[in-house]
Amino acid sequence: MALTDLTSPNPDSPADAGGAALARAECAVTIFVCITCHGGRPLDLVPVPGAALAEATERAAAGTGVTVRRVRCLANCNRGLSAAMRREGGWTYVFGYLDPAAAAETLIDGAKLFAQAPDGLMPWRGRPEALKRGLIARTPPFDFPGEPE
Amino acid sequence: MALTDLTSPNPDSPADAGGAALARAECAVTIFVCITCHGGRPLDLVPVPGAALAEATERAAAGTGVTVRRVRCLANCNRGLSAAMRREGGWTYVFGYLDPAAAAETLIDGAKLFAQAPDGLMPWRGRPEALKRGLIARTPPFDFPGEPE
Numbered sequence: 001m002a003l004t005d006l007t008s009p010n011p012d013s014p015a016d017a018g019g020a021a022l023a024r025a026e027c028a029v030t031i032f033v034c035i036t037c038h039g040g041r042p043l044d045l046v047p048v049p050g051a052a053l054a055e056a057t058e059r060a061a062a063g064t065g066v067t068v069r070r071v072r073c074l075a076n077c078n079r080g081l082s083a084a085m086r087r088e089g090g091w092t093y094v095f096g097y098l099d100p101a102a103a104a105e106t107l108i109d110g111a112k113l114f115a116q117a118p119d120g121l122m123p124w125r126g127r128p129e130a131l132k133r134g135l136i137a138r139t140p141p142f143d144f145p146g147e148p149e
Numbered sequence: 150m151a152l153t154d155l156t157s158p159n160p161d162s163p164a165d166a167g168g169a170a171l172a173r174a175e176c177a178v179t180i181f182v183c184i185t186c187h188g189g190r191p192l193d194l195v196p197v198p199g200a201a202l203a204e205a206t207e208r209a210a211a212g213t214g215v216t217v218r219r220v221r222c223l224a225n226c227n228r229g230l231s232a233a234m235r236r237e238g239g240w241t242y243v244f245g246y247l248d249p250a251a252a253a254e255t256l257i258d259g260a261k262l263f264a265q266a267p268d269g270l271m272p273w274r275g276r277p278e279a280l281k282r283g284l285i286a287r288t289p290p291f292d293f294p295g296e297p298e
Contacts, residue, residue, distance in 0.1 A: 032289055035296060055298075069295030075242075075287040084288045092241065093224075094286040137243040137286050138224040139233045140181055146218030147184060149204075 027115040029087045030067040031107050033057050037080030039100065049100050053081050056104035066111040076136055083107055089143075090120030094136040106130045176264040178236045179216040180256050182206050186229030188249060198249050202230050205253035215260040225285055232256055238292075239269030243285040255279045 037050030047055075051070075058068045076082040079096030081103060086092040093114075098106070110131045114122040120141055124132065186199030196204075200219075207217045225231040228245030230252060235241040242263075247255070259280045263271040269290055273281065 032293070032295075069289070069293060070298070071289055071293070072296055073287075075284050082286070084286070086288070086291075092288050094243065094288065135224050137231070137233070138222075139235070139241050139243065139288065140218070140220055142235075142291065144181070144218060144220070146181075147221055149219070 027087060028065070028067065029085060029111040029115045030069055031057060031061070031111055032069050032071045032074065032084040032086070033107075034072075034074045034076070034080060034082040035070045036073045037077065037082050039081040039098070050081055053083070053098065053100055053103055057083070057107055060104040060108045061111075064108055064112065065115070066108055079136060082136075085111060085114060085122070087114050087117075087120060087122075090114070090117070090141055091122070092139045093122055093131075094138070095131055095134045096136045097130075097134040099130060103130065176236065177214070177216065178234060178260040178264045179218055180206060180210070180260055181218050181220045181223065181233040181235070182256075183221075183223045183225070183229060183231040184219045185222045186226070186231050188230040188247070199230055202232070202247065202249055202252055206232070206256055209253040209257045210260075213257055213261065214264070215257055228285060231285075234260060234263060234271070236263050236266075236269060236271075239263070239266070239290055240271070241288045242271055242280075243287070244280055244283045245285045246279075246283040248279060252279065 033050065033054035035048060035051040035054050038045065039049045041049050054070045061068045074082045074084055074094060076094060076096050081098040081100060082094065082096050083098060084092060084094045106128045109128050110122065113126055117123050182199065182203035184197060184200040184203050187194065188198045190198050203219045210217045223231045223233055223243060225243060225245050230247040230249060231245050232247060233241060233243045255277045258277050259271065262275055266272050
């Protein structure tokens with residue numbers, strides 16, 4: 001079974017990631033940006049690339065309803081820059097190999113798509129390419145009952 | 150800053166992962182085992198290595214207070230076998246490169262250690278080596294307020 005099958009039970013869900021600011025109820029998305037990631041750049045670079053990405057993502061989130069939080073280390077150090085994305089009642093995704101120049105807008109586009117998904121999974125169709133290639137892991141919602149034996 | 154610094158704010162916390170069954174309140178740990186992981190083994194292998202690991206982990210969890218749930222794909226496919234571990238009010242960890250023969254006991258040992266941590270982080274000291282080497286990512290607790298700017 002291909003990853004696209006496993007992560008896209010809703011391939012026909014709407015892929016329009018644009019539109020107005022999100023309703024906050026039931027679909028609020030939080031992006032956690034790792035502010036300690038260097039992404040292979042020199043360790044003494046200032047600002048730290050992850051911190052710069054956090055700031056850019058905060059700016060890109062203005063007016064969208066997406067929450068951005070800074071976090072010290074997502075433990076994805078060898079695959080940075082890194083961010084995680086969580087939706088209320090939904091799955092949590094970790095992304096790596098993010099482009100410092102483009103990832104802020106990419107993350108917000110992904111968050112908008114995620115917020116609109118009916119099933120708490122980020123759709124594969126319409127997902128920004130960098131959030132396909134850079135997918136590191138996903139974890140289930142808090143109340144996930146588990147698959148049957 | 151080294152990863153051990155970032156992930157071990159409590160290096161002096163108790164590293165004794167043994168002891169009696171865990172109290173379930175406030176420190177319940179859930180392990181999510183990916184049942185679709187092949188871990189580089191043939192795709193037609195039966196049982197699927199991830200499913201076999203899930204079953205072994207369920208057996209190893211008996212009487213410990215640790216909950217084991219099966220999940221279809223943690224999207225860590227290239228780094229399987231895979232499992233995630235979450236603690237109530239704590240962080241969520243994703244582990245990869247798990248040894249099909251040893252990982253069930255390793256995951257339970259890690260879960261016991263995690264359950265005893267006072268701060269919701271899995272201690273680095275005392276953590277099974279496979280859960281150091283195989284650390285893929287971690288994500289914050291649901292109510293994580295974010296680091297200050």
